[in-house]
Amino acid sequence: MRQGLLLKMKRIEKGYNQESFGAIIGVTRQSVSFYERDKLIPRPEKMKKSAKFLILQSRNFSFQKKTRSIILT
Numbered sequence: 001m002r003q004g005l006l007l008k009m010k011r012i013e014k015g016y017n018q019e020s021f022g023a024i025i026g027v028t029r030q031s032v033s034f035y036e037r038d039k040l041i042p043r044p045e046k047m048k049k050s051a052k053f054l055i056l057q058s059r060n061f062s063f064q065k066k067t068r069s070i071i072l073t
Contacts, residue, residue, distance in 0.1 A: 004038040010054040
């Protein structure tokens with residue numbers, strides 16, 4: 001499953017819209033939209049904050065700094 005789709009499903013499951021979720025993790029609604037469509041990769045600190053807030057297992061997100069890609073495990 002794509003990382004962005006997982007993020008979107010968990011956000012909706014928790015009852016947040018893009019704007020309110022963005023405010024919680026410190027980004028704009030547009031950034032959340034880009035994350036969910038896999039058009040933008042969140043910085044590691046935003047990924048951790050998102051995972052913590054949405055109660056995702058941190059092992060679900062693996063960040064490869066060299067390629068700036070995310071691998072789901």
